[in-house]
Amino acid sequence: MIKEYIHCPFCGVTLQKGLIDHKKRKYCPSCDFVDYKNPLPVVFAIAVRGRRLLLIKRGIAPKKGMWACPSGAIEIGETPEEACLRELKEETGASGEIVRLVGVIKVEEEEIYGDLLALGYLVKLADGELLCGDEVEDVRFFNMSGLPDSYVDLFRKEIEEIQQLEL
Ligand SMILES: [Zn+2]
Structure with missing residues (x-):
């Protein structure tokens, strides 16, 4: 199973999904963390x-x-x-x-x-x-x-x- 972040790795808040830089990504509503996916x-x-x-x-x-x-x-x-x-x-x-x-x-x-x-x-x-x-x-x-x-x-x-x- 490919593991996915559920909580922000920096502040622990539950990540939300939204459109960021033209792609649907998970982000933290509390700090500026965005779960960018790179190979x-x-x-x-x-x-x-x-x-x-x-x-x-x-x-x-x-x-x-x-x-x-x-x-x-x-x-x-x-x-x-x-x-x-x-x-x-x-x-x-x-x-x-x-x-x-x-x-x-x-x-x-x-x-x-x-x-x-x-x-x-x-x-x-x-x-x-x-x-x-x-x-x-x-x-x-x-x-x-x-x-x-x-x-x-x-x-x-x-x-x-x-x-x-x-x-
Ligand atoms: Zn955070």
Whole structure:
């Protein structure tokens, strides 16, 4: 369930609904808080070694049990590139270097977070052992032609293009 404010997070008064900046939004009648809704910026590591793509089996919602690229939210103070490499390290133990931004897409995530603004980075992985992060059930390489059935299918066009490149 995507959580919504019922009370003002600053003064606790019950929020009301009204037209603000041409959109129906919740606002606090007591202070100047307006519950603006903005997409959450998240990063995805399209992490490759040769022609193989590193995926995690997600251990937590959303999409628990599905295979996906390592991903997560950008923390305050981080660049998106730093967030991408941090999430990759936390979830898989792998290090790598950012090659380039491959795409920016809108994702409608319906379990928890609502709309996401997803930035996909191509990451060239360094050699080294993999591990399974705390929020991860499994970590494995896949050939790009044989992605698992239960797969969070984002950046497909970009991944197919990457497949054509020498890495
Ligand atoms: Zn308030």
